[in-house]
Amino acid sequence: MTPSTADSLTLYGQAFPSRVLLGTSRYPSLQSLSDSIDAARPGMVTVALRRQSETGEAGFFDVLxxxxxxxLPNTAGCQSVDEVLTTAHMAREVFETPWIKLELIGDDYxxxxxxxxxxxxxxxLIRDGFKVLPYCTEDLVIGRRLLDAGCxxxxxxxxxxxxxxxxxNPYGLRTLRERLPDVPLIVDAGLGVPSHACQVMEWGFDGVLLNTAVSQAxxxxxxxxxxALGVEAGRTAFLAGPMAxxxxxxxxxPVVGMPFWHQDGGAA
Structure with missing residues (x-):
């Protein structure tokens, strides 16, 4: 694989200019959010229809x-399939996009x-024409089932x-990458510092989604x-082919030209 400036994140056949996806919640101010988008230059920004409707901060959508x-609307806060479907369809109407980040929480803790x-x-959702990006664990079997469903x-x-x-769980995440080599995989949730993002990109993941790590800094x-720099560095390193x-x-x-007693460890 040869590094190329044309290297881009491709999802459902659509290319995005950045491998960083950025969440939009819990920033200290709208100006901070706006400046962070400028700084990261993300390929997509996520927005939670339910949570934003509850907070209703004036000017939020104007900033976006x-x-x-x-x-990338998401179904954050949903705890049933029916809630997910209702929220996703509302988001498609409000934001005029078929993209949806599918979140369905099974444990409150x-x-x-x-x-x-x-x-x-x-x-x-796939049958209803959505382009679904499911938030899941590193479980390989569940990942395969989601792919079978059309993701x-x-x-x-x-x-x-x-x-x-x-x-x-580095073993589980790297196993997922190795067993699904041709599937775009974006690490979402739990990263705290840029070195975390750089690491998963070095492993061959296709992108990262960030929110709390940025908004709560x-x-x-x-x-x-x-x-953004960490993601770029990790991707470049992956394409460069790290040493074994x-x-x-x-x-x-090299030992060529060294005195023979240095080469074999012997004494003069």
């Missing part, structure tokens, strides 16, 4: 329109997705939402920019 970034309901909801990409978590822990715009890890040391300095 001004930036001209593609919108961990905010872990409901794997059974998730597959059912995904299948119904063309997955959004596995790195850790529970809002924890900032980074990847808590001391200086959100600076953190947004740092994450070794269990023993290997000198990087």
């Amino acid at each position: 329109k001004r930036h001209g970034v593609a919108l 961990t905010l872990q997705p409901d794997p059974i309901g998730l597959v059912e909801a995904a299948a119904k 063309e990409a997955l959004m596995p978590w790195g850790a529970p939402i809002g924890t900032g822990k980074g990847v808590t 001391t200086f959100p715009p600076q953190m947004a920019r740092a994450f 890890e070794r269990d023993s040391a290997q000198a990087s300095t």
Whole structure:
């Protein structure tokens, strides 16, 4: 694989200019949100129809329109398939887009997705013409079921939402990547610092979705920019082809021309 400036995130046949997706909730101000979008230059920004309707902050949608970034409505807060379907259809009408980030929470403490309901909801939304990006765990079998239901990409978590822990199950997440090599995988939830994003991009993931890690930082715009750089660095490293890890040391300095007693470890 040769690094290329044309390398872009492609979902459902549509190319996006950035591998960063940015959430829009819990920023200290609209100006902070606007500056963070400028700093990260995300491919998409997510918006929760239900939560935004409840807060109703004046000017919120004006900010999003001004930036001209593609919108990704989500079904945050839904705890049943019926809630998901109702929210998704309302979002499609309000935002005039078939894109939907599917969230169906099965546990209030961990905010872990409901794997059974998730597959059912995904299948119904796909039949209704949505482009579904399902928020799921790193479970390979559930991932395959979502793909069988018609999803063309997955959004596995790195850790529970809002924890900032980074990847808590590297084996599971890397196994998902290895077993689904041709499926776009975007790590969503649990990342806390740019090095977390860089790491998953080095593993070959296709993008990251961020919200709390940026909005709850001391200086959100600076953190947004740092994450964007981390994602770019990780992707570039993946395309460059990292060296193989070794269990023993290997000198990087060539031995040609060295005195023979240095080469074999002997004494003069």
